[in-house]
Amino acid sequence: MSDIASIVLGSSVAAIIGIALGVIGPALAMGKAIGSALEALSRQPESERAIMRTLFIGLAMIESLAIYCLVIILIVLFRNPLLEYVLK
Amino acid sequence: MENEFTFTLGPVAIGTSVITTWGIMLVISVIARLSTRHLEMLPGTFQTIVEGIVAAIDEAINAVAPEHGRQILPFIGTLWLFLIIANLLSLVPGLHSPTRDLSVTSALAILVFFAVPWFGIKNQGLKNYLHHYLTPSPFFLPFHIISEFSRTLALAIRLFGNMMSLEMAAMLVLLVAGLFAPIPILMLHIIEALVQAYIFGMLALVYLAGAMQTQHLNSQE
Secondary structure (H helix, E strand, O other): OOHHHHHHHHHHHHHHHHHHHHHHHHHHHHHHHHHHHHHHHHHOHHHHHHHHHHHHHHHHHHHHHHHHHHHHHHHHHHOOOOHHHHHO | OOOOOOEEEOOEEEOHHHHHHHHHHHHHHHHHHHHHHOOOOOOOHHHHHHHHHHHHHHHHHHHHOOOOHHHHHHHHHHHHHHHHHHHHHHHOOOOOOHHHOHHHHHHHHHHHHHHHHHHHHHHHHHHHHHHHHHOOOHHHHHHHHHHHHHHHHHHHHHHHHHHHHHHHHHHHHHHHOOOOOOHHHHHHHHHHHHHHHHHHHHHHHHHHHHHHHHHHHHHHO
16 A cells, blocks of 8 residues: 555544544533533522623633544644655 | 635635625624614614614623623623634535634634633733642643643534534535435534534633633632
């Protein structure tokens, strides 16, 4: 198998496994955060605004983990910096 | 991600995202000018809409930073309005939202990065502001500095990644399925664009409030 073919194969497999694994963590974290927020909301419905605001900020923080994963995978797929060594 | 329709202005290349940003700035400025030119005590339809927007922003900011709401309203409000328009712009055929360009989101994040010490020092003086880096103990200094940089990076990457992946998802669905299949994705796009604009402004607001409210604690002690 030529170098290019193995790079393409490797980066595709790495990208799919990477996004699959990289989304598990944020998904668990988001589920936990939303679950706790709902519990807090049912216990104290009057503090809905503060809970929702904190929940949104927290979700944004968690979501950015998945987005980092996506950005790295897009770099690997479309702008792989390691390709230079093969093409040289 | 490529910049089509680029022309150069001296040594600087002007890409599509810059031109779109100029367009958005122009639209916002014209609307702001028109809406504040003839303010009346009994507002008409247009003035009522604009007042509603400003009041909503004011309420959201006062919920987080009650003492400094007036002061940071222009900055946060501009961020919110600009981001909402910019994020929703890719729904218009032929236009791309400028926030799917990492340069634009980095520029916005750098604005927030510099606004934090600016408002902090203006409110509590240089000494008190720098002192906050040494709390609760001087060992936390490197972590405070790392967090300043990493949260700026996170702001930029979050907005860029979200907007770009949404556009890319709509495009991929269009390639795979037919003409009307991407419509659900576009509906998701509307929600996501509003949520991302809200979150960017809200995080900037929380960072600013954090930098300004240490003064309040210090003066109480």
